[in-house]
Amino acid sequence: MRIGVLGAGQLGRMLALAGYPLAKNFVFYDMSGSPSAGLGEVIIDRDGRYLDDFLSRVDRVTYEFEHLPVEVAEKLAQQRPMHPSPRALQVCQNREAEKTLFGRLGIPTPQWRIADSAEALADVARELGCPVVAKSITEGYDGKGQAVLRTPEDAAEAWRVIGHPRVIVEQFVHFTREVSIIAVRAEDGDVAFYPMAENVHHEGILRYSIAPAPGLSPQVQQEAERYIRALLNDMDYVGVLTLELFETEHGLLANEMAPRVHNSGHWTLEGAMTSQFENHIRAISGHPLGNVDPRGLSCMINIIGEHGDTDRILALPYAHLHLYNKAERPGRKLGxxxxxxDSYEELVWRVRNCAQFLPGSPEFKSSLTARG
Amino acid sequence: MRIGVLGAGQLGRMLALAGYPLAKNFVFYDMSGSPSAGLGEVIIDRDGRYLDDFLSRVDRVTYEFEHLPVEVAEKLAQQRPMHPSPRALQVCQNREAEKTLFGRLGIPTPQWRIADSAEALADVARELGCPVVAKSITEGYDGKGQAVLRTPEDAAEAWRVIGHPRVIVEQFVHFTREVSIIAVRAEDGDVAFYPMAENVHHEGILRYSIAPAPGLSPQVQQEAERYIRALLNDMDYVGVLTLELFETEHGLLANEMAPRVHNSGHWTLEGAMTSQFENHIRAISGHPLGNVDPRGLSCMINIIGEHGDTDRILALPYAHLHLYNKAERPGRKLGxxxxxxDSYEELVWRVRNCAQFLPGSPEFKSSLTARG
Known part of the structure; x- marks a missing residue:
């Protein structure tokens, strides 16, 4: 089976590495250069002229990024089985649609409102109580189009910075920690859930994911499973879906979802019986899902900006290195x-030991280290 | 780093899958078609005209099969770092050189003699006591050039069948089981040993490997480590080396070695902290070796001739499928x-359960099942 992947970044690369042992071949379609080159044919198409050529070479289509124009996705889906569906893409591209769906399915979120003018933004900020965060309802690659309002008087400036005719305004949440759940749904509707991960961000970039999340109660895991199952079934979704949540004193609040394999699931490569990448390939190919049980405790450390001392990391007997073959650049995910x-105590020690060889890594702080 | 691999079969394919996460790229050189295509550039060169072209595209060279002409290997090694060295290749290609080296290093083997005529073969068969097995001292791809002598009178016919001017004659061994040890040596001389595997052959083809070998005593493991360490150091070897042995009531006897990753080490993909493939790439690239500790108990089942019921296998929560993307053909390794x-009892049950979906698999018999 030939699988066409829209996008050719590290996620596509890891999908291919997981797919070759299942006798899949890969063709990548991208609008720019690519780190996946070498792992399959890569069609670089800046003008969208080679989509038909791409389609002629593949049996099924998937994507590794959610910013694909929905019209393009729909056109492709008419010609080849495409998972996840254009509908999932559409929902995930629009924060208003996403939050509305969460609400309809009874998935709690931080309070939110829509504003379509600077004046409306000020009113909403007043109603929700500052600080609030305002975001354009659609988002580009770069994570721009966001502003924090400390007071309602920040509205005019925020409106100008965001530069979008429709914004979503969200109340700040006092969360204990950020977590995510990754699930996979097969063509026949079978669903499997990985244990939730605790995610540590720094300067807006994911730095560490610990899985299973320390101190995770079965109730919280089940709550998250209920939410993501509702999403999967409602969208008749096939493949891997990620839901990011806040854990609060009053339960989980959904933040956002991603219709794809996710950075907070990279721990599954050695930390679970079947990786998120293999399970996505299984699902979109019509195969049964793989076992999602964890294998011990894992922490994923992102390599950001600089590669650090690769040989020191390779010499650690408990570390597995995954490089994306990308050039160093500040803020860039390189691997x-x-x-x-086998224990969280050991995990903390090992993570700190490894992080010293990664110059870009912030100090490891998590629910584990907060305990003392 | 660009790694050139001589040969483009499943071993090269799995080396590449292990090497991409270490930011290596791969160019394959083969004299026929290839199942690794798609995982890197493949140079098909029936006449040996493109070796320079191949070399110009790679920083280091390794090989995935040991039947490469030594002259070619030496020519390549003059121009690029090549691991394992042409010397290792030379020894492994010649059964007389191999057994002589075993003897010089104090590694016990079954008794053997050289014969250079039908008459000498008859004499040697008489001396060793029939049955004996006679093999041409050099071996081609196909494993031909062997004959069993039930009586010394079989010598003339055996000599004709083998059709080689120099044969090695080996005494039959009453072994308890067949085992192998896989070790890896780094550029700086560091050596790591995987736990030994028990190997079950059927009709001359490896069918099952169980690792760590059931009932393996630390003394036997250490004995095997002593032998393979002597070989690695004597050949100043860099990369993965495999030594196949017979376990007998009187200790281990070396059978033969392979200067490469080996079918009896495929269990390391999920069954060890670092796979044999990753460790070979680490070694030949000048990196530190990876941890060779096992992760639980493993059994590898070869898929021979027919693929069987892939989806039933994928549905087993304890199975990991690795396909080579090859067409079905009797006797061919397809994956x-x-x-x-977590226990050998569970392992036996699971292996039998899986094997029922592989029509070509012989009944699972091993030291585990022999016990009852």
């Missing part, structure tokens, strides 16, 4: 290291 | 399944 351990 | 378990 990740998966750390394995 | 393998790695089965994981």
């Amino acid at each position: 990740h290291v998966n750390i394995l351990a | 393998h399944v790695n089965i994981l378990a």
Whole structure:
């Protein structure tokens, strides 16, 4: 089976590495250069002229990024089985549609409102109580189009910075930690859930994911499973879906979802019986899902900006290095290291030991280190 | 780093899958078609005209099969770092050189003699005591050039069948089981040993490998490590080396070695902290070796001739499927399944359960099943 992947970044690369042992071949379609080159044919198409050529070479289509124009996705889906569906893409591209769906399915979120003018933004900020965060309802690659309002008087400036005719305004949440759940749904409707991960961000970039999340109660895991199952079934979704949540004293609040394999699931490469990448390939190919049980405890450390001392990392007996073959650049995800351990105490020690060889890594702070 | 691989079969394919996450790229050189295509550039060169072209595209050279002409290997090694060295290749290609080296290093083997005529073969068969097995001292791809002598009178016919001017004659061994040890040596001389595997052959083809070998005593493991360490150091070897042995009531006897990753080490993909493929790439690239500790108990089942019921295998929660993307053909290795378990009892049950979906698999017999 020939699988066409829209996008050719590290996610596509890891999908291919997981798919070759299942006798899949890969063709990548991208609008720019690519780190996946070498792992399959890559069609670089700046003008959208080679979509038909791409389609003629593949049996099924998937994507590794959610910013694909929905019209393009729909056109492709008419000609080849495409998973996840254009509808999933559409919902995930629009924060208003996403939050509306969460609400309809009874998935709690931080309070939110829509504003379509600077004046409306000021009113909404007043109603929700500052600080609030305002975001354009659609988002580009770069994560721009966001502003924090400390007071309602910030509205005019925020409106100008965002530069979008429709914004979503969200109340700040006092969360204990950020978590995510990754699930996969097969063509026949079978669903499997990975144990939730605890995610540590720094300067807006994911730095560490610990899985299973320390101190995770079965109730919280089940709550998250209920939410993501509702989403999967409602969208008749096939493939891997990621839901990012806040854990609060009053339960989970959904933040956003991604219709794809996710950075907070990279730990599954060695940390689970079947990786998120293999399970996505299984699902979109019509195969049964793989076992999602964890293998010990894992922490993923992102390699950001600089590669650090690769040979020191390779010499650690509990570390698994995954490089994306990209050039160094500040803020860029260059790879990740998966750390394995049998206890959280050991995990903390190992993560800190490894992080010293990664100059860009912030100090490791998590629910584990907060405990003392 | 660009790694050139001589040969483009499933071993090269799995080397590449392990090497991409270490930011290596691959160019394959083969004299026929290839199942690795898609994982890197493949140079098909029936006449040996493109070797320079191949070399110009790579930083280091390795090989995935040991039947490369030594002159070619030496020419390549003059121009690029090549691991394992042409010397290792030379020894492994010649059964007389191999057994002589075993003897010089104090590694016990079954008794053997050289014969250079039908008459000498008859004399040697008489001396060793029939049955004996006679083999041409050099071997081609196909494993031909062997004959069993039930009586010394079989010598003339055996000599004709083998059709080679120099044969090695080996005494039959009453072994308990066949085992192998896989070790890896780094550029700086560091050596790591995987736990030994028990190997089950059927009709001359490896069918099952169980690792760590059931009932393996630390003394036997250490004995095998001593032998393979002597070989690695004597050949100043860099990369993965495999030594196949017979376990007998009187200790281990070396059978033969292979200067490469080996079918009896495929269990390391999920069954060890670092796979044999990754460790070979680490070694030949000058990186530190990876941890060779096992992760639970493993059994590898080869998929021979027919693919069987792939979806039933994928549905097993303890099985990992690795396909080579090859067409079905009797006796051909099409892939393998790695089965994981926490006890040997569970492992036996799981292997039998999986094997029922592989029509070509012989009944699972091993030291585990022999016990009852």
